[in-house]
Amino acid sequence: MKKRADLSSSKGQSGFTLIELSVVLAIMTLMAMFSVPKFMESINEKRTGLTIQETQAVLDAARTYRMKNGAWPGDSTCSNAKSVLEGTTPPMLSGVSNKNKFNAPISTQCTTYTFSITQNIIQDWDGDVANGLPSTTITDTANHTIKTTIGVSGTEPALSSKLSRVSTGNAEDNRMRATLYMGGQTIAEGGDIQLATANPTITAQNGSLNLASATNDVSIAPGNILTVDNIKLRTRNNALLSDLLPNYVQKGTYLVRHGWGVIKPTCSNGGVPKASLRPGMMSGGYDPGVTGSGIFGFVYRLIDNGSMWIVQTDIWGTAEERNKLDSLVDVYCYYP
Known part of the structure; x- marks a missing residue:
């Protein structure tokens, strides 16, 4: 009977011993040691990929803006380029935060021929982001700062010597720097002609120079003086005005x-x-x-x-x- 009581007592007090609990905790610690780094690595890989994508989106938008307007977006240093790109109609850039996925500010800069994005990453991952972006260098290893730079479009330098048929925002793209030869072709759909050279000359190299208008009226603006040697009058059988006037x-x-x-x-x-x-x-x-x-x-x-x-x-x-x-x-x- 005493033996049965002992058995009954041991069943009521069953559970982990200290040794068993220590073993379980040790196993869980080992599992955490191996799983947490893998989990953080997965998170940083996603951060890296998204940072590369968003950086490339800003660069693509800046390049598009340059092609359309002939200048980089923003002020003279492009410090506000991102807000300018977001403010176009339609927006050239949207859905990109002012901070990257590593919670660091995205700053933009430019020179005459380059546009750059500077941002901080985190330790051990600056190289991964830099490797995923062309023309990117680590400029500050202590702060894990990277800088991505693009230049003007490859066709832009070549086109700088040609006239643009549309306004680019840069008057030089529409300014003729040499004699314009038309090869005998007609200039149609023209507007005003403004001559900047002092005492310009309009010459018919062959035949006569004819002036005409849809209203049959060719006028000299008020306050101007017309200087001629003579005038031929069709209504007087092409007689010269000098022959009809006394001296x-x-x-x-x-x-x-x-x-x-x-x-x-x-x-x-x-x-x-x-x-x-x-x-x-x-x-x-x-x-x-x-x-x-x-x-x-x-x-x-x-x-x-x-x-x-x-x-x-x-x-x-x-x-x-x-x-x-x-x-x-x-x-x-x-x-x-």
């Missing part, structure tokens, strides 16, 4: 009397001031039987007095009658 230009006609002055006109471009006196006639005529009656004047002339002409009139009659005699002076500019 003098009348500047005015003045009513004058004896002793009055007429100011000479100002004549431009070689014109010579001229004047013509048209004598007047006294009313009443001449009556030989009446003392002091007047007749036509026998002297009518203009005396050159420098800046003006002085009218001189002599008549048969009194001075009072002479001073009331009206005459006309026509003033001209004469062009020999």
Whole structure:
């Protein structure tokens, strides 16, 4: 009976002994030692792959922006390139955080011909990321910093010597640096022509130069002077304007009397001031039987007095009658 009681007591107190528990803990520790590094390695491999993909996405977007606009995105150093790429319509870049998968900031830089992304990785994994990105170097081994750099498109230097048919944002891409030869072809659908050279020349190397418009109106802008040697008028049987115009230009006609002055006109471009006196006639005529009656004047002339002409009139009659005699002076500019 005593033996049965002992057996019953031992069954109620069954479990792990200290030795057995120590063995189990040791086994679990060994399992953790082998599994945790593998687990972390798997996580970092995923981080590495995603970091490479996102870095490449930023580089591709920057390259696309350069091809479209002729310049790298952002300010002069491209420090805000990422926000600029995200702000285009449609966005050239989306879904990329400001930090990489290793929780380090992504910074962008550029020069005239290069665009770069700098970012920190973690120990032992900077080389893996660098190996997954072309043109990438480890620039700071202590902080595990890598830098990825791309240049301008391979065709861009070659195209810099050619004109672009669309606006690229760089005026030099649309600027002609040599004589433009059209080979006899027509220039169509043109807009305004703005000539920057002083005193430019438009020449028809063969035949005549014709100007025409849809409204049958060719105008010179207000305030401009048209200088020509001659003008041919179709409405006058192709007569030259110079043959239809006198070589003098009348500047005015003045009513004058004896002793009055007429100011000479100002004549431009070689014109010579001229004047013509048209004598007047006294009313009443001449009556030989009446003392002091007047007749036509026998002297009518203009005396050159420098800046003006002085009218001189002599008549048969009194001075009072002479001073009331009206005459006309026509003033001209004469062009020999």
